[in-house]
Amino acid sequence: MIIINFTQEEMEFFAATGTKRTEENKNKPNIADYNNNYMKGLTGLQADKLGVAAEAGVVKMLGYDPLTVSKDIWPSFYTNEEAAQYKNSPDVMHDNKVFEVRRVNKKTSPLCIRTKDVENKAVVIKVYIPYKHNEDGTIKVKPEAHIEVWADAENDWYEAVRPGWAKTNNSRVTAGRPIEELLGGEL
Numbered sequence: 208m209i210i211i212n213f214t215q216e217e218m219e220f221f222a223a224t225g226t227k228r229t230e231e232n233k234n235k236p237n238i239a240d241y242n243n244n245y246m247k248g249l250t251g252l253q254a255d256k257l258g259v260a261a262e263a264g265v266v267k268m269l270g271y272d273p274l275t276v277s278k279d280i281w282p283s284f285y286t287n288e289e290a291a292q293y294k295n296s297p298d299v300m301h302d303n304k305v306f307e308v309r310r311v312n313k314k315t316s317p318l319c320i321r322t323k324d325v326e327n328k329a330v331v332i333k334v335y336i337p338y339k340h341n342e343d344g345t346i347k348v349k350p351e352a353h354i355e356v357w358a359d360a361e362n363d364w365y366e367a368v369r370p371g372w373a374k375t376n377n378s379r380v381t382a383g384r385p386i387e388e389l390l391g392g393e394l
Contacts, residue, residue, distance in 0.1 A: 208353055208354065208355050208386065209268060209353075209354040209386050209387070209390070210351050210352070210353055210354075211264040211267045211268055211351060211352040211354060212350060212351050213260065213263070213264075213267075213350040213351060213352070214350070215350070216274065217263065217273055217274060217350075218260075218348070218350050220273065220274055221256055221259040221260045221263060221273075222256050224256075224259045224283050224284045225252065225253075225255035225256030225257070225258065225259045226252065226255070226256070227284045228255045228258075228259065228284055229251055229252045229255045231284070231285075231286060231287060248340055249312070249346070250344075253346055254310075256348075257310055257336045257338065257348070258308075258310050259283060260310075260336045260348070260352060261308050261309075261310035261334035261335075261336055261352060262281065262283065262298050262299060262308045262334075263281075263283070263352070264308075264334050264336075264351075264352025264353075264354055265298070265299050265306055265308050265332055265334065265352075265354065266280070266281045266299055267352075268354055268390075269299065269301045269306075278293065278296075279296075279300065280299060280300050280301065281298070281299050281300075282296045297327065297329060304330060305324075305327045305328060305329040305330065306329065306330050306331075306332060307321075307324050307327075307329045307330070307331045307332070307360075308331075308332050308334055309331060309332065309333050309334070310334050310335070310336060311333055311334070311335050311355075312335075313335075314335050314353065314355065316333075317370070317380035317381060317382060317383070318331060318332075318333040318355075318356055318357075318358050318380060318381050318382070318383040319331075319370075319378055319379070319380050320358055320360045320363060320364055320367050320378070320379050320380070320381060321360075321377055321378055322364075322376075322377045322378075323377075324360035324364075325360045325361050325364045327360070328360065328361045329360045329361075330357055330358070330359060330360070330389065331357060331358045331360050332354060332355075332356075332357045332386070332389075333354075333355040333356045333357070333383055334352050334353065334354050334355065335352075335353040335355055336348060336349075336351075336352055336353070337349035337351065337353065354386050355383065355386060356382065356383025356384055356385060356386055357383055357384055357386055357388075357389045358381050358383050358384065359384075363381050363384075364379060366381065367379035367380055367381040368380060368381075
């Protein structure tokens with residue numbers, strides 16, 4: 208596991224970006240296999256903010272500054288007007304390689320691979336953002352990303368299994384490979 212630390216300025220950016228994502232997507236449906244029951248009491252807004260932080264953790268792991276990185280590398284937020292340009296972009300693009308980020312609510316959760324990841328020959332990375340629920344419904348987020356494991360979607364799809372929660376055959380899960388293996392020369 209690799210731990211990426213965030214500054215206060217980065218945390219504020221993630222919160223603002225997550226808010227913009229929530230507002231921009233409020234009337235759009237989720238993918239078919241998305242299951243709100245696994246949100247562990249998070250609101251959509253809280254999940255979006257944590258999702259931005261998870262993606263930013265990968266951005267930082269790859270050597271970029273999440274506050275200044277180009278949208279061609281990390282389209283952290285785009286408007287409906289920009290959707291034609293960025294909608295099919297990966298979470299992160301690095302050295303002409305597609306990286307998709309899966310934020311998990313529990314460190315023990317498996318890594319999910321989707322058929323679009325296989326089609327895009329993506330590296331899929333599992334990220335855990337530590338947080339805890341407060342009594343008032345808010346969450347307290349630790350300013351760090353735990354980058355846990357990764358999968359080569361194209362090759363690992365065939366060993367992965369269809370989870371019981373999947374409504375379609377477009378998702379499979381795997382334990383993943385140690386992230387250190389990816390950074391040890393696989394990039």
